[in-house]
Amino acid sequence: MQLQAQQQKLLGSTAGEAGCDASVMIRWEKSVVFGPNSKPFMLPPRIETRFLVKPLVIQAKANSRIESPKIRNSRMRRKYTGTPTRPRLSVFCSDKQLYAMLVDDQNKKCLFYGSTLQKSIRDNPPCTTIEAARRVGEELIKVCVDLDINEISTYDRNGLARGERMQAFDIAIARHGFLPR
Numbered sequence: 001m002q003l004q005a006q007q008q009k010l011l012g013s014t015a016g017e018a019g020c021d022a023s024v025m026i027r028w029e030k031s032v033v034f035g036p037n038s039k040p041f042m043l044p045p046r047i048e049t050r051f052l053v054k055p056l057v058i059q060a061k062a063n064s065r066i067e068s069p070k071i072r073n074s075r076m077r078r079k080y081t082g083t084p085t086r087p088r089l090s091v092f093c094s095d096k097q098l099y100a101m102l103v104d105d106q107n108k109k110c111l112f113y114g115s116t117l118q119k120s121i122r123d124n125p126p127c128t129t130i131e132a133a134r135r136v137g138e139e140l141i142k143v144c145v146d147l148d149i150n151e152i153s154t155y156d157r158n159g160l161a162r163g164e165r166m167q168a169f170d171i172a173i174a175r176h177g178f179l180p181r
Contacts (some may be wrong), residue, residue, distance in 0.1 A: 073158055080154040081105035087149060089140075089178070090156040091169065098133040098165045100140055102149070112143040116165070133165040137172025144176065152178050 082088030087102040102112040116122065116132035121139065144150075155178070157166070170179060 073156065077156065082153050085149065086151055086153040087111050088154045088156055089152045090158065091166065092158045093163055093166050096129060098136060098169055100136050100169065102140065102143070111147060112140055114139050130164050130168045134168040134172045137169045140173060141176045155179060
């Protein structure tokens with residue numbers, strides 16, 4: 001009852017005269033929001049609809065025990081970061097080439113970059129990609145000696161399996177003592 005009396009007071013006599021039950025007519029007299037020349041407007045009726053709610057079904061991944069190497073590597077990269085004295089060694093081995101970087105994650109700098117595509121590594125004397133991967137490892141050791149780097153924080157293989165080029169690179173840097181054998 002009180003609610004209807006308050007609505008009647010708000011609506012004034014215009015809503016009763018118009019005879020609108022389903023919708024509501026509001027008249028603003030000298031409103032700051034709508035201005036002094038505002039006209040009454042109609043609000044559309046409220047339509048209640050009921051939506052069908054499907055139950056939440058949680059399904060496990062198809063290969064829950066076999067994890068993607070890239071997902072595992074991204075999780076590992078969040079844990080380990082390189083510093084100027086202990087950089088992260090990131091190695092990527094594509095189908096034909098090998099790429100290696102020493103990364104200082106704190107300063108966001110690449111301290112060393114080497115690949116089997118570089119002419120300085122590949123040309124004198126001409127060699128295979130496996131031999132070039134070994135040379136990339138030797139160049140990495142030379143740069144580490146120049147920068148006074150004695151150990152690396154993480155050996156990041158980018159989640160990929162080992163191959164002949166990766167093994168040749170590993171042997172070259174293991175001689176310096178970067179990899180525990």
